[in-house]
Amino acid sequence: MTVPPIALRANLNNEDDEGLNWSLLRNAADQAAIVEGAVVVAGTERFWSWVRIRRVDDDGQVHFERIGPEEAARSVPRAS
Amino acid sequence: MVDRPKKQRARRGEAAPASATVVVRGDLLDPDALREDAADNFDIYGYWGISVFAEIAGFDLGWIASNKLVNARWLVIFTARDLLSAGLDLWDTGQSPHYDVVHDDPGELVTRLVACPHRIVRNPAQSPGGHR
Numbered sequence: 001m002t003v004p005p006i007a008l009r010a011n012l013n014n015e016d017d018e019g020l021n022w023s024l025l026r027n028a029a030d031q032a033a034i035v036e037g038a039v040v041v042a043g044t045e046r047f048w049s050w051v052r053i054r055r056v057d058d059d060g061q062v063h064f065e066r067i068g069p070e071e072a073a074r075s076v077p078r079a080s
Numbered sequence: 081m082v083d084r085p086k087k088q089r090a091r092r093g094e095a096a097p098a099s100a101t102v103v104v105r106g107d108l109l110d111p112d113a114l115r116e117d118a119a120d121n122f123d124i125y126g127y128w129g130i131s132v133f134a135e136i137a138g139f140d141l142g143w144i145a146s147n148k149l150v151n152a153r154w155l156v157i158f159t160a161r162d163l164l165s166a167g168l169d170l171w172d173t174g175q176s177p178h179y180d181v182v183h184d185d186p187g188e189l190v191t192r193l194v195a196c197p198h199r200i201v202r203n204p205a206q207s208p209g210g211h212r
Contacts, residue, residue, distance in 0.1 A: 013133070015131060018175070047106055
C-alpha cells in the first residue's frame with residue numbers, strides 16, 4: 001500500500017491516560033489542519049494509520065483515535 | 081515550547097510485571113525516533129519515557145499485535161527481566177497493558193533500550209493504513 005502524506009508525525013505506541021494515541025502539535029505538517037474531528041494520517045512511513053483528532057490541549061498535546069480506511073473514506077474521499 | 085507545568089501521568093499501581101513477562105513495541109528500534117519519542121514524553125509528562133505494551137492481565141501478544149499495534153509491520157519483543165536488568169524501569173502508565181520504559185537520562189534510556197536483548201518479528205496481524 002502506498003503511504004499517503006503524513007499529516008501528523010506520531011509514534012503509534014504512545015497512549016494517554018484514556019487509552020488514546022497522542023502526539024504534539026509541533027509534529028504536524030500543517031498545524032491548522034489538526035483540529036477536533038479532523039481525519040488525517042498520523043504516524044511514520046513504516047507505522048501509520050488514519051486517525052480522528054479528538055482533542056488538542058493548550059500544551060500542544062494532540063489526542064487521537066485510530067480509525068479504519070473505510071471510516072476514513074467517509075470523511076476524506078482520498079482515503080478510499 | 082513555553083515552560084509550563086507538566087501533566088501528572090496516571091499510574092495504575094499494579095505490582096511489577098513478572099520477570100518473564102513479554103514486552104512489545106511496534107516498529108523497529110530507530111535511535112533517532114526513540115530520542116524524539118522520549119523528548120515528546122518529557123515535554124508533556126516531565127519524564128523520559130518510551131511506550132511499550134506488556135503481556136499482562138489476559139492481554140497476550142496476539143491481542144496486542146492485532147489491536148494496539150495492528151498498523152505496525154514489525155514488532156520488537158523484550159522480556160521484563162532483560163529491561164530491568166539493563167537498568168531501565170517499567171512504569172504502569174495509562175490503561176493496561178500500556179507501560180513506559182523509563183530512565184532519568186534520555187541518552188541512557190535510548191542506548192540501554194537498543195542494546196537490551198530483543199527479537200524482531202513481522203507482525204502477523206498487520207493491517208496497513210487503519211485500525212480494523
